Amino acid sequence: MITPVPLFNYFGFLLDPANWGWSDGSIPQRLVEHLGYTVLAVLIAAAIALPIGLLIGHTNRGAFLAINIGNAGRALPTFGLLSLMVVLMGTGLVPALIALVVLAVPPILASTYAGIRAVDRSAVDAAVGMGMRPTEVLFRAEVPMALPLIMSGLRSSTLQVCATATVAAYVGLGGLGRFLIDGLARNQYDQVFAGAVLVAALAIALDLAGAGLERAVVSPGVRQRGSARRGRRRGARSTDTSTQEAPTASTAG
């Protein structure tokens, strides 16, 4: 028999000061664990997907294969993959991370490749023609121009991993997934509710951090939204233009 829980109780776990101290199984500890799995998985995925994405984007070779393998990875159910890993390797951090990395790679790979391919060819032609060597072309021209797309790939990958990292709890690890599993097992729905809210809050916080990072590393000249509009307004306001033409409407790239 399931006893209906009064509404206010949904917040019971979340609002209980006892859960906010630093102790085994407390909210701060689970948050840090969850953040750790997420950041670790995204970093490993980036270390794999960024170089491959840059290489196939720059050379335009092997794109078909890489993108399709990536997409196949995306189609794998993470929970299924995790179960397989546990069967093969036993429980622990490594199988959980592998499952999360497989999930995190495709968005980074696809957006990095697409970002490099979408770079204005005439700017790349100019870069080569002015005497940049291949690595200089890549890092001084292509990557800075592709950065808005690369960053959006990293951010969407982070969101997916943050939401999915709850599976770690199924293989005996910590993280916010513990609240979901333990809460369900003990019919403590306020704990389940707390777990769900915290995952969402962490995802939002990570995305805001991603937006901040994006602002810091992406040149205002290639920022996606609003940059062209801002430019046009500034162009119209200026009185020092030596010609009478209207500024070009679109940003290159």
Next chain:
Amino acid sequence: MITFDAVTKAFPGGTVAVDNLSIELPTGQITVFVGPSGCGKTTSLRMINRLIEPTSGTISIDGEDVTKQDAAVLRRKIGYVIQHAGLFPHRTVQDNIATVPLLNGVNKKQARENAVELLGRVGLDASMATRYPAQLSGGQQQRVGVARALAADPPVMLMDEPFSAVDPIVRDGLQKEFLRLQAEVGKTIAFVTHDIDEAIKLGDTVAVFREGGHLAQVGTPQELLDDPADDFVADFVGRDRGFRGLSFVTAEGLEVEPVQTYVDGVRGVRLLLDDAGRPRGWTVNGSDDVRAITGTFTKQDSLRLVTDLAISSPAGVAVRVDGDGVADGAATHASIADHLADARRESAG
């Protein structure tokens, strides 16, 4: 001097873009490659800085075979300007201009100072230095492209249709400033265009290309207009080449009649001067209506302008002025024709 010696480029798939091209581009001059689209101008240009490698033949700069040099090092000594400027959208104007100096290891502060100074030389305000390319008009971007090519002070410049993507009025301004700039810097320039007017206006030497990467004729603009090698060239330079040839004859030595209140008895046209003797306009048949003067010329102007003024004035004469703008002579159709005949005799003899 840039020398093409029997250069051929065949692309995989069989297109022969350039066929056995031999030509010399004199040091310190503008050589224009002109011709219809697809005749191999861009391919020829891009072989100079090794963006394309020739299938056979050699290209050398001051006697040095370009293929014997490291491509990146070679390119940093060759300014490169392309049609849509190809600016880096993520870099400010000053950092775009500083590209090659920065590659060469010049420190950032120094490179930026030079960049801002170059902005002035291409006719842009220093306040543009910190803008991004997306905040500039097409013509302004093109000026930045030229400044960027000049930044490392390379002896050679390659320009591929640099002014084709801007509207005609802006293009005219860019061309004039480009000539002014070239008079200061004296670079060895290879300039590609499909526009014969631009070729004639800018080229010290013009090389006319035809389909299949063949060179149809090389010569000064005047030589092309006066003496086209064949029907293709004659057709390409256009039917009004006689009139266009007037651009190369100045009004120096042109016979003029005294001007004081010039009266054309037949049409009753009268030139009005202000107190200082500067032309104001024309009156016709003693009416009070003053028709504004359409323009005047000086001894340095071309016969093309003089002819145009004579045709458009109600009296059929063009008014000459001195350095102060004071009218000092009137040229008639007859005197223009005589002057032209003299000039032709001189250049022939």
